[in-house]
Amino acid sequence: MSRGRVSGLVLMERAGAGVTAAILARWTGPEQGGRRRAVVLCGPGNNGGDGYVVARLLQDAGWAVAVHALAESSTPDARAMRALWGGAVLPLSALDWAGLEGTPVVVDALFGTGLARDIAPGIWGALDMAVASGCPIVAVDILTGLCADSGRVRAEGGYIERAADLTVTFEAPKLGHMLAEGGALSGDLVVVPIGLEGELAALMQAEGAAVVELTAGSAADFSKAGGHKFAHGHALVLAGGPGRGGAARLAARAALRVGAGLVTLGAPVAAQAEHAARLEAVMLRAVDGAEGLAALLADARINALCLGPGLGLDRAELVAAALASGARPVVLDADALTLIGRDPALFAALHGDCVLTPHGGEFERLFPDLAARLAAEPGEGVAVSKVDVVRAAAARAGCVVLLKGADTVIAAPDGRCEINAALRDRAAPWLATAGAGDVLAGIITGLLARGQRPFEAACRGAWLHVEAARAFGPGLIAEDLPERIPAVFRALGVT
Known part of the structure; x- marks a missing residue:
């Protein structure tokens, strides 16, 4: 996710708040299944930083939250949000079937946009465990293992077969939410504004990027x-x-x-x-x-x-x-x-x-x-x-x-x-x-x-x-x- 001229920490807080609001709207209360527990999977980059914000805000809302990280945070903003989370951070490899009992909401904040290589089975396998356990999956920006520019699967040795229940992305849909496997696997799509509209427009104009629109009729x-x-x-x-x-x-x-x-x-x-x-x-x-x-x-x-x-x-x-x-x-x-x-x-x-x-x-x-x-x-x-x-x-x-x-x-x-x-x-x-x-x-x-x-x-x-x-x-x-x-x-x- 581009961080533009707005403070990266502010953007990350807005992104995490948007994801949290979408989760609470979907799963809080008996009519939505009454879930009050989440497992948040965090990657090393800014997508993982968004995940730490989600973990903190869900915990503030009274949810029981477990966080599993693929690696140490690699950006200053992600490190800051990991510190603000303040709770335990377990390695991704420690996620087991017992941790998914009761089908908690699984928040995928491992990798967002910009994925330019295939991920290993040990990464997408965590999502596969969640699928097998019947857990709802929420993707932050885009489901890990999908290319945000093409919608194609970028995973070694296979990939999950069930769509995310919810994908929360920021400012605008990505091509990967519409094209190829990404169209089928992104699930319900929520777009959250985080204050980057002007920066994105300026960036596209500066780079001469050709805009891709969705068809419409009037x-x-x-x-x-x-x-x-x-x-x-x-x-x-x-x-x-x-x-x-x-x-x-x-x-x-x-x-x-x-x-x-x-x-x-x-x-x-x-x-x-x-x-x-x-x-x-x-x-x-x-x-x-x-x-x-x-x-x-x-x-x-x-x-x-x-x-x-x-x-x-x-x-x-x-x-x-x-x-x-x-x-x-x-x-x-x-x-x-x-x-x-x-x-x-x-x-x-x-x-x-x-x-x-x-x-x-x-x-x-x-x-x-x-x-x-x-x-x-x-x-x-x-x-x-x-x-x-x-x-x-x-x-x-x-x-x-x-x-x-x-x-x-x-x-x-x-x-x-x-x-x-x-x-x-x-x-x-x-x-x-x-x-x-x-x-x-x-x-x-x-x-x-x-x-x-x-x-x-x-x-x-x-x-x-x-x-x-x-x-x-x-x-x-x-x-x-x-x-x-x-x-x-x-x-x-x-x-």
């Missing part, structure tokens, strides 16, 4: 002004051959639901009948090849394209024609991404109005070296993060890249980046269903048709996709997603 992002249907854009979704049209229909319906004025499905003549039997508000046009697409795109009112859902791998000429069709925004998903990954000429044709929406396997086909960096063991130093590789992919492709997952990362070529974290109170596990990605592609296409820029459309579309899933809940299938968009809009106050 009524202003989705409301419609007056005007006729063409004032709100005309989206074109291209479909594949007979029997492969469901994905494109899902995308088309999502584009219409999100507010595009018109949506047309372009399909081969051989597939027209099956689409005609399933479409009502979505229009249908015949598109058999590049010439047919060019003829359709002569209508300049078509201002956003979607290619990939159910397109088929035999329609590469349509991808080439769409990318060469002028300055129209294009969402490329599924089969279109596979085709681009196979053909360097198609990759070279990507432009700044494109949005790529790969899942992990498609990302690997498009950017094999970047995927390999993300999959490699971290080694020494800060671990490579999903944010790092998606930013690099967007810069290389010259367009927006959205890499899907519970920790969806969206990056623009200029370095802007947002995370759509479907975690904790935004968890949406029912999105792991066939067709959900096609709906996302359609939502983004509809927002592009309405005039949003590619990065904004991708970020807001990803946010809306999760909110629509949460509005439906368990039992969700892809067809349900477009139908829940109106409920999300009503909750936002969209007009």
Whole structure:
């Protein structure tokens, strides 16, 4: 934790007080389990110093507290707080099963941010004992063994499998609370202000650091002004051959639901009948090849394209024609991404109005070296993060890249980046269903048709996709997603 221009001791006291308040709010009283005992695990650095403050304040609140330290305190502030604790400090190696009887709250203040190496089993094993004993675990800043910059596990020989019950961090969430294993293992997240907001902003400005935001949505992002249907854009979704049209229909319906004025499905003549039997508000046009697409795109009112859902791998000429069709925004998903990954000429044709929406396997086909960096063991130093590789992919492709997952990362070529974290109170596990990605592609296409820029459309579309899933809940299938968009809009106050 950065100590900035504010006194380190003051910051440490504020941090420990914030953690203590969160513990007392969660576990004091019979309705919260009535716990009145804690085991605090302290590391040698400032995270351990925060732990000594927590121990002292919990004891002042009437709790029985045992403190175990990995080593002597290595910073002046941590040494001062250890002295103020004043009670016994046992070695971490002395923690045994008897010390965890009665399932006390276990406070993990071993290592916080800045972990750049793997920790030994003797360190994370203390947390594993707590997990096995059923003890609630509170992480100070971030769970020991997680990289705060990437969310990746930095531990030798394995790691705990249960999430912390509570993570209390300071001033702002860290990337490690949202990405990779850290997103699943951080548990409930509480952010405590400790007076570093100004210092952090100044530091980021001085270092030229690119900020990573969390996606959000508001009524202003989705409301419609007056005007006729063409004032709100005309989206074109291209479909594949007979029997492969469901994905494109899902995308088309999502584009219409999100507010595009018109949506047309372009399909081969051989597939027209099956689409005609399933479409009502979505229009249908015949598109058999590049010439047919060019003829359709002569209508300049078509201002956003979607290619990939159910397109088929035999329609590469349509991808080439769409990318060469002028300055129209294009969402490329599924089969279109596979085709681009196979053909360097198609990759070279990507432009700044494109949005790529790969899942992990498609990302690997498009950017094999970047995927390999993300999959490699971290080694020494800060671990490579999903944010790092998606930013690099967007810069290389010259367009927006959205890499899907519970920790969806969206990056623009200029370095802007947002995370759509479907975690904790935004968890949406029912999105792991066939067709959900096609709906996302359609939502983004509809927002592009309405005039949003590619990065904004991708970020807001990803946010809306999760909110629509949460509005439906368990039992969700892809067809349900477009139908829940109106409920999300009503909750936002969209007009």
